Each structure stands twice: as structure tokens, then as C-alpha cells.
Amino acid sequence: MQASRTGPSDGAASFPDILRDAGLYALVALGLCIPIVSFRTELSQNSALDLVPRWGLVAGLCAAVFVVRVLQRLVLARRDARKALTPSAHQATEAVHGEPNAGQRVSRLAVPVFVGFALGLPLIAVLATGGLSQSRYWIDLGILILTYVMLGWGLNIVVGLAGLLDLGYVAFYAVGAYAYALLSTTFGLSFWVCLPLAGLFAALWGMLLGFPVLRLRGDYLAIVTLAFGEIIRLVLINWVDLTGGAAGISSIPRATFFGIPFTAGDDGFAARFGLTFDSMHRNVFLYYLILALALLTNAVTLRLRRLPIGRAWEALREDEIACRSLGINTTTTKLTAFALGAMFGGFAGSFFAVRQGFISPESFNFLESAIILAIVVLGGMGSQVGVAVAAIAMVGGPEMLRNLGFLKAIFGEGFDPSEYRLLLFGLAMVAMMVWRPRGLISVRVPSVALKERRAIAGSLVREGHG
Amino acid sequence: MDVFLQQLINGLTLGSIYGLIAIGYTMVFGIIGMVNFAHGDVFMVSSFVALILFLLLTTWLGLSSIALALLIVLVLTMVLTALWGWAIERVAYRPLRGSFRLAPLISAIGVSIFLSNFVQVTQGARNKPTPPMLNGGITLLDQGGYAVTLSYKQCLIMAVTAVLLLGFWYLVQRTSFGRAQRACEQDRRMAALLGIDVDRTISLTFVLGAALAAVAGVLYLLYYGVVSFSDGFVPGVKAFTAAVLGGIGSLPGAVLGGLIIGLIETFWSAYFSIEYKDVAAFSILAIVLIFMPSGILGRAEVEKV
Amino acid sequence: MTAPIPQRDAVLTVEHLSMRFGGLLAVNDLSFVVRRGDITALIGPNGAGKTTVFNCITGFYKPTEGMLTLRHADGTGHLLERLPNHAVNRRARVARTFQNIRLFQGMTVLENLLVAQHAPLMRASGMTVLGLLGVGGYRSAEAAAIERAKAWLDRIGLIARADDPAGDLPYGAQRRLEIARAMCTEPVLLCLDEPAAGLNPRESLELNALLRHIRDVDGTSVLLIEHDMSVVMEISDHVVVLDYGVKIADGTPGEIRSDPRVIAAYLGVEDEEIEAVDAEVGLTVPVTGAEA
Known part of the structure; x- marks a missing residue:
């Protein structure tokens, strides 16, 4: 269950730790691939089902999960290290009047x-x-x-x-x-x-x-x-x-x-x-x-x-x-x-x-x-x-x-990238939510102001309940 | 009368399956207050897992005893689907816990879309039929050419459901896991302060929900003999309806709701119109949520000012 | 109606109010009167049913039994228990604050005060249609609403923070803003649920001044729930004491302070100990009074 313990504290995890963690992820991916990826059911001539093994694909997927996890951990580690050094605006005791950052400009x-x-x-x-x-x-x-x-x-x-x-x-x-x-x-x-x-x-x-x-x-x-x-x-x-x-x-x-x-x-x-x-x-x-x-x-x-x-x-x-x-x-x-x-x-x-x-x-x-x-x-x-x-x-x-037709050169002629459209769409929905739960632009701009209109941090804005 | 009896049997069989799925919804909602939108698709995945395992055992390994094969398939499918449940919670829901309230819902919809298309991509878009198994049944009544039969499949489905529910009931009511789970339902923060590993409890809840959905998946495959990648959504919504009807958060409620929904669906199809049977299910869902949101066995909520 | 007090004096008459939640009788046959131009305090130990009374008055709960009459200065009467929730504010002109502050945290201080002026602005915008087309007097109405908001912000000392989100304000300022927001609906009766809770002594004194000002200048009657006896004894003209959903005393602060039943209810002690407590309660008054 080591894989389940991630948080800001493990930002400084050593590389072997990260490898072990990614290995666990790959192992879980292997478990998930059995048998749904490792065997493909094909309708045969007499309308019975045949099984076609595809262990190569399973290995590829597990490797991909491994690489993605290692990269994610490295990126997270850097982000956490950066965060630890810069206090958030919410820790300020007085109102912060920062200049608009590059993104806002x-x-x-x-x-x-x-x-x-x-x-x-x-x-x-x-x-x-x-x-x-x-x-x-x-x-x-x-x-x-x-x-x-x-x-x-x-x-x-x-x-x-x-x-x-x-x-x-x-x-x-x-x-x-x-x-x-x-x-x-x-x-x-x-x-x-x-x-x-x-x-x-x-x-x-x-x-x-x-x-x-x-x-x-x-x-x-x-x-x-x-x-x-x-x-x-x-x-x-x-x-x-x-x-x-x-x-x-x-x-x-x-x-x-x-x-x-x-x-x-x-x-x-x-x-x-x-x-x-x-x-x-x-x-x-x-x-x-x-x-x-x-x-x-x-x-x-x-x-x-x-x-x-x-x-x-x-x-x-x-x-x-x-x-x-x-x-x-x-x-x-x-x-x-x-x-x-x-x-x-x-x-x-x-x-x-x-x-x-x-x-x-x-x-x-x-x-x-x-x-x-x-x-x-x-x-x-x-x-x-x-x-x-x-x-x-x-x-x-x-x-x-x-x-992305060129991918056919890699994965073979039968590969049709648009088949994966919704698959990736679903994955993207999850990834985007994990990455930015409040969406791309989470600040709220007030509808009226006495002096200047300053954006309100998303963490203050409620999402409604009704 | 005979038609009624036959529909009663069919309805209870279907209702058992819905009830098993509904438990997953109701437990997750009880503990983290979210509608696990992907649960129906987890059920669908488990059906595919069961199908492939069954084929592996019978055609590749040449297992001749169908009963033994089914037992192995059931256990393995539960384990493998539980892993799916665990992984989904870990990757798609846990990072969002305590964040923006809509995020887990969107994430769950994403998982649902992912799962159905994952199965479509890996297994193809066509319906997958199983080899026939467990044919025959008991003729209960035969008069005027209309025979009321209780097939062996139906017997098995109801028996498996009953046994598993009893075991599950014991788990939740009598073990330390069950106690931890009920504590987390009441107050997660307080439970954590008292030394309950909340993350682990929530993980286990997803694992258990997925395992029960896997049982439903195996039984569904057995009953209908065919499965397709799009089979998660509608049974999922119906099971959710069952959970709401029974009173979300209540385990007996989920089973009761499942049986009621199963009965309504079969009787509706038999006596009214088969085309509008899903409309009936969705209407019940809407009506129950609007007029009795606490369900049959749930507790009513008072608006706090 | 058989109210013992002349009707033109009473802004709110509560008669035989009972509220039952399942088996629990939270308020039992409660009758009292809030007089026009008074600050009336509703006090009682925790769980006495004070907030339930408030929720009945402001339309959040429908009372199991009883009659709540609100009378405007021109003599028009409103039966609060028959009004839909929002109409208690819009028609009967009863405004309230909440025990756990309910500001629109993600909106600015100014926006909070503009939302409170929803009804007149809605009329000025021609129920949105004219405002959408840019015709009619919405622009001037909005300017007037902003002026009113500014006047209130001046009074509660928050004018400099008008463009900050309400959720960023310190606790005491949030309490004041919530009162100002309620006052922007131009109420006849203002109901405050523990306005002094969590305030430091200085803020508490400011609150007293603000409430007096609301009573004397705006001419709004105030009904408040409060635990802080210094506030209650200092500013209220009339006190109603609840215990277990039943009224146990009703009178001026002086009368309440010496009422043995009140002291017993608060402290659950024998009568002979009351005098000691009495002295203690009496002590707190001159101190704060001198400062104010």
C-alpha cells in the first residue's frame, strides 16, 4: 500500500523510491490489463468467441504507465519544492495588492x-x-x-x-x-x-x-x-x-x-x-x-x-x-x-x-x-x-x-487514431480535474466596483449546491 | 396469474442484479457523498472480465465442469474488478477529495467515458455472446399451454445474491472494517482523529462496491448471455435509481430498491410497453428524487439555517 | 386579537408559538411582543429554542402552531407564518442575520450590499428586460443603490474595503457587514442572531453603538439573540428569557437581572447562590457602561 501514500511531504522522495512507486503502478496496470487487454474476444465463423492473446500490448501499456508515473512524480516533486518556498496569498494577514502576473496581462x-x-x-x-x-x-x-x-x-x-x-x-x-x-x-x-x-x-x-x-x-x-x-x-x-x-x-x-x-x-x-x-x-x-x-x-x-x-x-x-x-x-x-x-x-x-x-x-x-x-x-x-x-x-x-495519420507507421495499418477520441477524452476529463479542479480560469471578476475591479480568488467562490 | 408469477420471478432475478450494483452506489455515497458515476461501467468491465475468464477456463484450459468454472470465474472476477475499483478511486477520486465539489463528479463522468471506450477499443464494438451454459429449469406451473418456469440460472442468481448479501451484511455490521466505515460515514474528520485510517476505509469501500458489482456482472452475463461495451450506462442508472429509491446510504434500502426496480421494469414491459421501459425507470428516478429524496429506508434531512 | 399591549405599539406580536420537530417540542406556546422603536433581546441557555423562534419569525420554518403578526407604522399587518420565506423580507420587511455568518463570500463587499437591494433594482431594470436593452432608469437606480451602500460602508467603517471579497474580511467586519446588508433591505424589524459572538470588547462596543444608531436614527426595531450579557443589559430596552422552549421571564433588563428563575435557568443553582451571581452580573454593567 505504499503507493497510496502521496502528499506534499514526499516531494523530496529519492529516485529509487520513485522507481519503486512507479513499479507498483505498473504492476497494478498489469493487473488491470488481465484479462481485458491481454485477450481479445473475436467472433469466429461459427459465431462462437475466440480468444486472441496480446501480451505485447499489455507490456507496452504497463511500460507507459511506469514512464508516466516517474515523470509525474518528478514534476510534482519540483512543484512542491517551489510551493514550499512561496507562501500563498491566503496566508497573508493583510490584503495583497499584487501586480497582475503574466497570465493575467x-x-x-x-x-x-x-x-x-x-x-x-x-x-x-x-x-x-x-x-x-x-x-x-x-x-x-x-x-x-x-x-x-x-x-x-x-x-x-x-x-x-x-x-x-x-x-x-x-x-x-x-x-x-x-x-x-x-x-x-x-x-x-x-x-x-x-x-x-x-x-x-x-x-x-x-x-x-x-x-x-x-x-x-x-x-x-x-x-x-x-x-x-x-x-x-x-x-x-x-x-x-x-x-x-x-x-x-x-x-x-x-x-x-x-x-x-x-x-x-x-x-x-x-x-x-x-x-x-x-x-x-x-x-x-x-x-x-x-x-x-x-x-x-x-x-x-x-x-x-x-x-x-x-x-x-x-x-x-x-x-x-x-x-x-x-x-x-x-x-x-x-x-x-x-x-x-x-x-x-x-x-x-x-x-x-x-x-x-x-x-x-x-x-x-x-x-x-x-x-x-x-x-x-x-x-x-x-x-x-x-x-x-x-x-x-x-x-x-x-x-x-x-x-495523426503518421502514427499508423508506428502502430501498423489497422491503427485508427480517431477510434481513441473518446477514450482520450475521458482520460483528459480526469486528468484536467486532478490538475485544476476549479477549471482553467478559477478567479471571479466582480460585477461592479467602487475603485478597481480586482479578481476574486477561486477558493473563496462557492460552486453552488442547488 | 401465471403471467404474473412468471414476471415476478423474472423481476426478482433482475432486481437481485440491480441490488448488487446499487450497494456500490449507496456505500460510496454514504461515505464520501459522491455519486460514483463510473460504477455502472465498472459493472460492465466485470462482465467482460468474466466472459474472457470463462472462455479461458473452458476452451483453453479445457475445464469441463461448468459449475467449477463458474465458481472460479466469480472469485477471479471479483478480485480483478476490485482492483479496478481500487485503482479508479486512487487515481481519479482521491486527489480530488476535499476540493471543489463538482470536480469528483466530472472526474467520475470522465472515468465512465474512459471505461466504456476502453472496452470498446480493446474488445471491439460488437455484442459478445457467451456459449450457452446452465440451461433448463424447473417448471412450477403448467396450465393452458403457459408454463411458469424457474430456470436454474434464476435459482443460481437469487441464491448467490442472497448468500453474498448475508456475508456482506456481516462484514459491515460485525467487523472492525464495518465499524470504521460507519464512523467515516458519520464524521470523517472525527474518525481520522480517533485513529481510523480514512483513506484505507474509503479504498476498501470502493473495493467492496466493485466486488459486488463484479458479482452482478457475472450474473448478468450468465442471465443474458451477451454483453457489449455500452451495457454499463443504463443498468448503472437503474441501479442508482434503486439506491435512491431505497434511501441512499442504506444497505438494505439498496437491495429493496433493486428488487422494486427490477419488478417494476419487468411488469412494465409485460403489461404496458417494452419501448418505454427505460422511460419508466428514468421517470421513477426523477419522481423519487423530487418527492421523496430520502427514499424508503433513508433518513430525512432537515434544512439547517 | 387579544394582545394585552396596544397594537400600534407592537411591531411584532408572537402568540402561542409552538414548533415541533418529530418528537421534540423546541418551542412551546410562546407569546411575547416586540415594541416599535425598542431593542428587544431574546436570551436563554443553549438549546432553549431561540434560533428556532428566529427561524419561525423569518419564515425559514413554518410554526406547528401560533400566530406571528408584524405591523407596519401605517397600520398594515402581515401574518408572518403565512408568508413564503422570501416575502417575509420583501413584504413584511423583516431582515435577519445568521449565527454562523452567511455572507456571499466570493462576492465583493459592495456586491453584497447591492444584492440586498435586489427588489428595487429589479423594478428599476424593468424585471431585467429593460435593463438588458439598456433603456429605462436602471443606471440611475444602480447609482443610487451604490450611494446607499457607500453610506452604510462609511457607517460600519468598511468603505476602504468595498472592492474586497467579503470572505477576506476579518470576523468582526463580517458581522458588521452582515448587519449592513440586512439594513439595506430597509427593514421594519431587524433580527440579529448572536451579533456579538466572537467579537472582541472594542468591536462589541462598536456594535452597541451601531445598534443604537439603527434604533434611533433609522427607526428600525431590533430583536436580537445574544449570549453576551454585557451587550444585552447595556443596550436592550426589553428582554425575553426562554428555557426549554418556554418563556420564563419577560421585562426590562433590570427586572430580568433580579429574576430568580432566570438565574436558576442560566446556572442551574439553588436560590441562595443567586445573589452572588446577581452581583457578578451587576458588576459587568457599570464597567462597559462607563466606557460607552
Whole structure:
């Protein structure tokens, strides 16, 4: 059980100790690999299972665990040694007014740089890849990331500001998508009419689902919202008459440029604006559409934070009982958070439907909720910039796996890096939480100040319980 | 009446499995107040471990006695799955103890995603059928062409569950580990001050929870004869529902809840619609949490001002 | 209503209040009156049910039995036991502090005081809609709210720390801030749960001054739970003594000090020892009184 004793005190552990500890880890890894890695079950011709031994892989994994553990211990030892020399700001007896550190100075520049980059991405992509159609991959990736940024920002209202743990956020994404799909296919309404309707519809669902769970706290709230999310998905699968069941809804009207379709015909977008037709026009338009929606979400959230409702949300996250003693109606305050978060989820859902042209319940499973929540928590709850960075890391990072084709040279032809996308995603979630439990940007910026706005350390900020 | 009796048997069998998984949820929640989201996937991993071990014993080592093979599989699977439980707690939960409250939940979701995809990558995405074992059963009632049968599998599942639960009950109620565990549930800091090794107690809790999930995994494999990498989530949620329904933190509650959920699921499928059986389970979860969050055997909490 | 005291005098009338938790009767048939413009102290040994009474008054608990009437100066009455929790503050205008301070620790001192002015600011922002669009008088309303907060910060000596997180303040300052936050809701009755707990003697004197100021200048009646007898005897106009959920005495500080039942309840001693204790309690008063 020696391996179980790690802490700040063993920062000065000797190298043989570290090796022994890493050896134990490797041994445990060996135990974990038996038999799930060491034998692969293969269906044979007569549909019985055959076992294929793979001890080489097991050895490789154990070695990897060994190396990673040694490196981790060395890094930790250095960090602890450094920490021992610098007292934390919380040990100070008087208020510390430090100059902003490098990271904080960079983060001041970060927002304009981000927005500028986001605005210019299509141009950059076209220039870098040498043509509109060649830039498709990057623009599509941009759309994907921005969708998650928007979802993250929407959920941030519920989780980050109001402190209400929602594991079923994807339900509102689904409601928005289906609302758009059904309204446009049955009534032929245009995107710009459907978008607000879908948002309102999702907000209504947010209130409906929010109402019964108001009394619940923490993990229980998370589980009930998860249950609601799953119920909505299962209903979408089983209510075939309305939703088309598992097959979903296809041929959803595509996005138009304010009424002008992106078609090759005479009244198409290209012809009207004197351009040569390119199917990428639509993608670029969609890119700017989701960027605008995401920025709208951000602007509204930032504005709300400075309004009494936003302060009430944050106060609710800090201490619900104190809120009630100050005359704040916690029921309506929570419901508005649910409704607004759901509304932005609904907007994002409409966008998803109009972009894909096809939706099915498959796209709205629990994993999506988990990804969005992970983005919010990893970003640092309440931090808009953090959420954007986390969305890029969590969604963009796994995408990069597709580009690691060279690994085939190492692991053989059958190796497909994107197969490991979710595996690494799960590992990354654990690693990030262990590394930064409070997320990338854990400080809170006050909504108002008399003299200067100083960031509040994350350790003081509560994460909410309701 | 015969349909009812048959469904009763099926429901109790299913409920035994849910109950075994539910104990893992309820113990962990009791001791560190977190929903171990990955528990369902630990159960799924154990099913795979059992499957491979069974194949190893029967086809490679040529063990002819199915009963002996099953016994060895059960014991080995418990040990190996317990190691998973131990390792998960050590790597993904312990560093987060006492930190930001959401972090362990996110970490657990990460472990859950990792485990299901780990199995998918290492074992493939297809359903894995087992060779048939333990066929036949006892016909209890046969009238009008409808036979109510109690299969040997079902007998075995209920018997194993009962025996293990008794042993487990003894462990928690009568041994020093059980005492340490209950002390940690009440007040971890005070327990530590009184010389209880809290880390070790929590580790053991995860180990035990995983071992019981492993029993459930073996029995699940035996009962359904097929397992796939995605089989952790839904049984996991149902078992969690069972734990909540019985009153989270209460061990008899977990078993009781498991049996109730198993019965509801089989009766719902038999009399209403099979498509909406998971909707029923999730609805029960939501309803119980909203209207009776302390469950059947749990203690009610009073809001402290 | 059969209150023995003229109604215009009473800001809060508690009649036959009982609160039961399962088998435990925490408060048993309690009746007392808090008079307008008074500082009333609710005292009693640990576990006497004082905080339970507070939680009933401020709407956190629904009393098992009894009637709690709050009367504003203009004569409008509110039955507190029928109001939802938050409406006790918003409509009946009863504010409170907590035994274990409940500040919004991760928010700044100023933000804490702005959250307390939620209702008027909410109206000014047109229930968020107008404020979101940037129309209406939200900007000026917020400026006014900040001015009010600044005035309070001046009074409690925390103006220099307005932009610091509340959780970083020293204990005594947190207690004062919590009172200021409660006062920002413009209450008719302010309920303080052990405001002097954990304060040093100097802070305790400052607290006395602050409470007098609240009573005399703001015209807010105060009901407080307190263990520190020097505070109770020094500033309260009226004292109610609870023991095991039952009222055992009710009167001026002078009357309470010489009440044998009170002393017995506090110290659990025979009557003959009371005089010694009496002298001790009496001793503490002139000392602090001289300093104040």
C-alpha cells in the first residue's frame, strides 16, 4: 500500500523510491490489463468467441504507465519544492495588492485576439489552404467548436452563475433542434422565424423541467436533470409519429442568406452577388451565423451579470439561505436561469438542425451533456473566456487526432487514431480535474466596483449546491 | 396469474442484479457523498472480465465442469474488478477529495467515458455472446399451454445474491472494517482523529462496491448471455435509481430498491410497453428524487439555517 | 386579537408559538411582543429554542402552531407564518442575520450590499428586460443603490474595503457587514442572531453603538439573540428569557437581572447562590457602561 501514500511531504522522495512507486503502478496496470487487454474476444465463423492473446500490448501499456508515473512524480516533486518556498496569498494577514502576473496581462489581450481570430478564421483558412473548398475542414471545425462554445456559454448561466448542476442540458439542444425541424418542415417557416420560436420553446421546457427540481441540491439535481435529458431522448426515439423515431427528421430546409438560397440557380446567393457558385458560401455563412449567435449569448450573459438578476444568480450560488433572507425569490431566480440557459441551448439546437439538414435522437445523448458540462467546469465556472478555451481544447483537441495519420507507421495499418477520441477524452476529463479542479480560469471578476475591479480568488467562490 | 408469477420471478432475478450494483452506489455515497458515476461501467468491465475468464477456463484450459468454472470465474472476477475499483478511486477520486465539489463528479463522468471506450477499443464494438451454459429449469406451473418456469440460472442468481448479501451484511455490521466505515460515514474528520485510517476505509469501500458489482456482472452475463461495451450506462442508472429509491446510504434500502426496480421494469414491459421501459425507470428516478429524496429506508434531512 | 399591549405599539406580536420537530417540542406556546422603536433581546441557555423562534419569525420554518403578526407604522399587518420565506423580507420587511455568518463570500463587499437591494433594482431594470436593452432608469437606480451602500460602508467603517471579497474580511467586519446588508433591505424589524459572538470588547462596543444608531436614527426595531450579557443589559430596552422552549421571564433588563428563575435557568443553582451571581452580573454593567 505504499503507493497510496502521496502528499506534499514526499516531494523530496529519492529516485529509487520513485522507481519503486512507479513499479507498483505498473504492476497494478498489469493487473488491470488481465484479462481485458491481454485477450481479445473475436467472433469466429461459427459465431462462437475466440480468444486472441496480446501480451505485447499489455507490456507496452504497463511500460507507459511506469514512464508516466516517474515523470509525474518528478514534476510534482519540483512543484512542491517551489510551493514550499512561496507562501500563498491566503496566508497573508493583510490584503495583497499584487501586480497582475503574466497570465493575467495576457488574458486582458486574450479577448480581442480571440474575437479577431474568430472573425477572420474563414479568411485565414482560405489563405492558408489556398482555396474556398480546400478550407472546408477548418471552417467546419470552426463551426463545430463555436457550437460548443455557445452551448458552454448557455450552460454557464445555469451552472457557472446560478450554481445549478445540470446534466441534461442536451435536452434543450434537442428541443431547439426538433422545434426548428418540425416548424420548418410542417409549416414551412423560415429560419429567422423559427429561431426565436425554437428558443422560446426551449425556454418553456427549461421552466417546465426546472420547476419540479427547484428543491433539489447538488448531485441529486444533476441526476434528475440527467433523467429528464434521457427521458426526452427516449421519447424522441419512441414517438415515431411526431419525430420519425430513431430515423430522425431529414430534408430540413437549409439555411438561406436572409431569404436568398445558397443554390447555383439564377436567384441563388452567388448569382445575386455576382460570385461564382461555391457550396462553401453556405458554410462560411453558417460559420458567421454561429459566431454571431455565440457572441450574442456572451453579450447577454455579460450584461446580465451586471443586472440585479445576474447578481442574484451569483448570490444564489454563494448562499441560497442568505438570498431568501434578503427577499430574493429563489424560485423565480432559479427558473429564469434555467429558462435563459435553455433558450440559448435551443438557439444552438436550431442552428444544429439548419446546418445538418438532418437530425436524429442519436445526436442528443448523455455524452453530449457530459461534454458541455465538462467544458463549463473545465473552463472555470462562470468564466466566459475559460469556457471558450475549454471548448476549443475539448472539441478541437480530439479532432486533431484525425491528423495523426503518421502514427499508423508506428502502430501498423489497422491503427485508427480517431477510434481513441473518446477514450482520450475521458482520460483528459480526469486528468484536467486532478490538475485544476476549479477549471482553467478559477478567479471571479466582480460585477461592479467602487475603485478597481480586482479578481476574486477561486477558493473563496462557492460552486453552488442547488 | 401465471403471467404474473412468471414476471415476478423474472423481476426478482433482475432486481437481485440491480441490488448488487446499487450497494456500490449507496456505500460510496454514504461515505464520501459522491455519486460514483463510473460504477455502472465498472459493472460492465466485470462482465467482460468474466466472459474472457470463462472462455479461458473452458476452451483453453479445457475445464469441463461448468459449475467449477463458474465458481472460479466469480472469485477471479471479483478480485480483478476490485482492483479496478481500487485503482479508479486512487487515481481519479482521491486527489480530488476535499476540493471543489463538482470536480469528483466530472472526474467520475470522465472515468465512465474512459471505461466504456476502453472496452470498446480493446474488445471491439460488437455484442459478445457467451456459449450457452446452465440451461433448463424447473417448471412450477403448467396450465393452458403457459408454463411458469424457474430456470436454474434464476435459482443460481437469487441464491448467490442472497448468500453474498448475508456475508456482506456481516462484514459491515460485525467487523472492525464495518465499524470504521460507519464512523467515516458519520464524521470523517472525527474518525481520522480517533485513529481510523480514512483513506484505507474509503479504498476498501470502493473495493467492496466493485466486488459486488463484479458479482452482478457475472450474473448478468450468465442471465443474458451477451454483453457489449455500452451495457454499463443504463443498468448503472437503474441501479442508482434503486439506491435512491431505497434511501441512499442504506444497505438494505439498496437491495429493496433493486428488487422494486427490477419488478417494476419487468411488469412494465409485460403489461404496458417494452419501448418505454427505460422511460419508466428514468421517470421513477426523477419522481423519487423530487418527492421523496430520502427514499424508503433513508433518513430525512432537515434544512439547517 | 387579544394582545394585552396596544397594537400600534407592537411591531411584532408572537402568540402561542409552538414548533415541533418529530418528537421534540423546541418551542412551546410562546407569546411575547416586540415594541416599535425598542431593542428587544431574546436570551436563554443553549438549546432553549431561540434560533428556532428566529427561524419561525423569518419564515425559514413554518410554526406547528401560533400566530406571528408584524405591523407596519401605517397600520398594515402581515401574518408572518403565512408568508413564503422570501416575502417575509420583501413584504413584511423583516431582515435577519445568521449565527454562523452567511455572507456571499466570493462576492465583493459592495456586491453584497447591492444584492440586498435586489427588489428595487429589479423594478428599476424593468424585471431585467429593460435593463438588458439598456433603456429605462436602471443606471440611475444602480447609482443610487451604490450611494446607499457607500453610506452604510462609511457607517460600519468598511468603505476602504468595498472592492474586497467579503470572505477576506476579518470576523468582526463580517458581522458588521452582515448587519449592513440586512439594513439595506430597509427593514421594519431587524433580527440579529448572536451579533456579538466572537467579537472582541472594542468591536462589541462598536456594535452597541451601531445598534443604537439603527434604533434611533433609522427607526428600525431590533430583536436580537445574544449570549453576551454585557451587550444585552447595556443596550436592550426589553428582554425575553426562554428555557426549554418556554418563556420564563419577560421585562426590562433590570427586572430580568433580579429574576430568580432566570438565574436558576442560566446556572442551574439553588436560590441562595443567586445573589452572588446577581452581583457578578451587576458588576459587568457599570464597567462597559462607563466606557460607552
